[in-house]
Amino acid sequence: VIQQVLSGLEAGSWYALLAMALVVIMKSTGVANFAIGDIGLLAAFVALTLTNFGMPFPVVVAGGLLCAILLGIGLEFFVMRRVPSRSHFALLLVTIAIALVLDSVIELVWGTNPTVLPAPWTNRQLDFGGEVVPWAQVISIAVGVLAAFGLARFFRTRLGAQMRAVAENPAAAQVLGVSLNRVALISWAMAAALSGAAMILLTQARILTSSSAAAVIVPAFVAAIIGGFSSLTGAFFAGLALGVLQNLAGGFISTGSKEAIALVVVLVVLLVKPRGFGGASTVREV
């Protein structure tokens, strides 16, 4: 059971990081970003390329994350803010288009063959009193926790407060001198970095393919929905819980139930608590 829970927490950390990336963008720009997984996946492929050039792992990670951040900034600056319609539905469709384009770019540049993103801790384990725990799991969980703490603290800073203000009432925030464009740019950069971290962690533990993002985007959305698309804490714990739930179901019920669990959870949450846990009431025009 312990190993199943740890494996679940590992997968849950990836979901949580991606879910928090979704929430960061939603909080500050009101967009459900369907491209977030692919932005991170591109970072993982850049990391692979740097690895193939013989770069040390810290450089590989830094390069991947930097690429994700630049991509996030570029997409916000050159695409999102230039969409004529500001309706949430239009912007959501644009993110789907971005995801499809990024998928195609990845397939064109790196192909469709599954490959491995090696990490220094690959095949290394910790022994906790006879319980073997792979380093990969420890690091995934630790990064997830650190990111959650870091984000929670960030949203208490002046800039974080500006982002929350924009999420609450963009017009009022603008009147008070907050730059909506600047906030959007920073939130896309932050979300891209979170996604990059999630996908690098995921692909070093599993495999790196052009379809790696597709495997986690649904659970990430489920976690974000449970958090009401506004609570970072809610999204974080929902991601972890979902990972554990899926793994326990896979281990003790049937593997077929794993994928269904996410959909059952979101259905239950929408029925019981439509605004999610920790979600604030918001009226949106779509």
Added chain:
Amino acid sequence: MAIAITIFAVACGGSTTATTKVAQGVTKDTILVGGTVMLTGAAPVAGAGFKGGLDAAIAEINAKGGINGRKFKLNLLDNGFEAARSVANMRRLGDDDKVYAIVVPAGSAILPGSWPYVKQSGIPVWAPTLPPDPNLPSVFMMSTSHTDQAKVLVDFLKSKNVNTLGYVGQDNDLGQSLLDGVNVQVPKAGMKLVATEKTQAGSPNVAAAVNNLFKAKPDAVMIGTDNTQAGLIIKQSKALGFNPIFVGDSTTASTGSAGVTSVAGDAADGMYGSAALALPTDTIPELQNYRKAMQQYAPDQIDNAYALQSYSYMQTFFEVIKRQGSDLTWTNFTKVAESLKGVKTGLLPPVNCGPLPGGHTCTQGAKISQFTNKKWTTITPDWLQPK
């Protein structure tokens, strides 16, 4: 349907000669065949290999003038390793593109969905890789079944003093076929099956199954999944410090190619796979023609075992076409194919077909190969039969 098409074609004269009986896809100088392989999706290494072997075999035979004056054309479709696309491709090839036969369609787990269509249309399907034998009149299997390969692998593991076995397979026909072989052969070999885990086809999430295998700690683990999952299972087992002997059959270990090993990385070193045909890296003389053709027409796939597989299967397909002579009806195709006995390519076990039931699985036996130092090497020179 075949007879109706034949009558129609002959009655119309069309592009056929007056004395030739033909089915769809055949003209006086061409035979159109179709294929559906996974050029994209979860197993593109396999798809690229299948394509390379098909291209080379057809280019080679065409360069020799074809068979009985007819050259071959190949219409190859991408199934994306998805069952729905595979079914759609088979229907398109048969109903829209009007191919004469579908050759070496690939995807153990995704092909069975097409059997109702094949049964209804009667279109010849040559050497599908490698679903369980559907026992249909127009389907001929050129590879040893998963069940028989699993039996050979169990016997081999016994010879390596393995006493406890774990099994992890997909929740589909592929996984069940290998498990059937395991369930029959493990008691015969005096071994014990200590874990049976299932994975969901297409899912990259295998952690639950790996954790349960780890808990059971078998001496060896047989894998009955697609290549990506197999690689993930090996990789995640090693990450846990769990190092049993890993084995798989020609499909699930992608013996001779990089389908599994590219995913598992260094963790795959030492794994065993059964092979229902020679490996491209073997040194047997029968490989000369293959290497020559691949060098000329698909050099980038020359060392891909899937290329050798499709190339080898096409040699037996050409043998059937040759023996059909001027009667290229589907009925005669089945009749001639069922009469193949003792056909030796050197690349496959001897081909011995017969009537249904059971006679359309035309080869038996397998060799064992091991992946070490980043390459597959055949370690049992003879075709082993289950004991």
